[in-house]
Amino acid sequence: MKINMKKFRYLALSIVVAILFVGTWSFIKAQSDGEITACVNKTGQVYFVGDGFKRSDCSRGRTLLSWNIQGPAGEQGSQGVQGEAGPQGSRGEQGLQGIAGTSIPCVRVDGNDVYFEGCNVHITNGAGSTATKNGLGNLIIGYNEDVLSIPNDRSGSHNIVVGTENTYGSYSGIVAGNENIISGPNAVTIGGHSNEARGNGAVVTGGEDNEAFGDFSSVSGGRYNRADGVYASVGGGSANIAGGNNSAVSGGTDNRAIGDFSTVGGGMSRTAAAIYDWVAGSLLEDN
Template sequence: MSLLIAGLLWSASPVLAAKDSGNEKSKSNENQSRSEGRHDDDHDGDKGLRHLVEQLQQQIQDLQAQINNIQLTPGPQGPQGPAGPVGPQGPAGADGSSDLTQVNADISELQTRFSGVTRTGDDLRFTGMNMQIVNGSGDTDGAVNGLGNLIVGYNEVSSYLTSNKTGSHNLIVGRGANYSSYGAIVAGLDNESSNAYASVTGGRFNQASGLYSSISGGNGNFAWGSDGSVSGGFRNNASGQYSSVSGGFRNNASGQSSSVTGGFSNTAYVIGSAINGGGGNTATGSYSSILGGMGNTASAYSSSVSGGNYNTASANYSSVTGGFRNLARDNCSTVTGGYFLSTYGIYDTIP
């Protein structure tokens, strides 16, 4: 503000200087001329000077008022200044020699632990060691918790069965596997193991629910009996203990140690019964057998039907070799062939 006022006064200094110069000239010429004109000129000069000073004073007052009305507001932030000098170094830390010793010991222990483990590209190799996976229960057949399994794949949820992946110590290969117990191999698509040591090693939609049971392949097969097995086929069931179905379609081995080798819709109902093939055959006698044919029945102890259609061996140790609708109804009787033939006494042979 003081600089502004000083500037205004400086701008007026030529006028004042001119005034002083005029006065000196007036004094020097006073003796030469004393006319009334000189007096009038001086009076007019003084009047103009006062008017100029008044204008400057008014301008100063206006500037002062403007300065008083200015509100100081901060402008935009300027650019960041240069970084300051680096500060002094801090004090030294505590002695870390003990920590370093522990770190070195940990590194040495890890090197020993992973000795024999190498990786080459995408291959990880374990040399001179076994890989052991446990669920933490302390026993292979202990309480299951869904852990301790070796899973090859993404362990997807089954699209066919309600998901159950609560088992332990199983080998899982494939998609959509269920495993609710332990000691099983489950491979293939949407297969299930629901009992201890029950395995499904291939196929799809197969279920091994018997203790120690197994299914090797096929589609929609069941191994319900303990130690039962299904080798393949479609919709076969080994429901008896130690029973087996080798293949075919909708065959059932429901008796203990019974078997169906193949064919379709055959049933070996009782202990030791067997059907080797054909369709719609039924072995309901203990240790009875049907070798083939259609609609044949071996309903007595150690009875047998070798073939043909709709033949029946209904007495102990009786047999029908073949033919159509033949009946061996006496113990130790035999029908060797023909049609609509029947035995009439023990040891009878027809024809």
């Protein structure tokens, strides 16, 4: 069998290089972190060159070989188990003492009770005047739950609000009870259900579904009563209307005081239509 000497020589050279590489691996790894070089002659003799070796380059007649011993980075391994907590550090130095808080001389706390003694308590909306409205500066006692059947107009300021589902759209008023409304300035609704004081200074003191629309008008009680005129009033009853200025309906049902300064004393379906008219009821009538 005929042997190709050229191939045989390179095979032998590779074996020698591998043996030398294994034998000097630790040294090479310590001396180089990347490419390494070596020289080989025609007989297969190999010696390393470069930093840390005796020679720095190949002599004449020798072939320069180079290769990398550092491969590409592998994938990141899984995270290791968390180590035990280290010992607690030493305690730090004490910080500077804070500024003393401000106390209120006229406030006293006794358990769940807070007392204001010898001072005035001011609640404002921050807008600079009482007649401004921004929905703030009100004293609300209770939760005043959301209104379910009427719009939630709570844009007023500087009002006292007590109860549930009440609305306040102006300023300087008082509203209490359930589902009551104060929509005029200085208006008051202090009881009952679904009553409204709309006029300036208007008042509804009780009952249900009563309305004081005129300025400085009033409805004292009853149901479905309305005071439309300025200074008009309805004392009670049902479905009565005081429509004229300075008019009045004392009670009864379905009565009307339409004329200015007119009065209906009671009864049913009575009307005082002209100025100064007076209707007393079923027993007495004016001339």
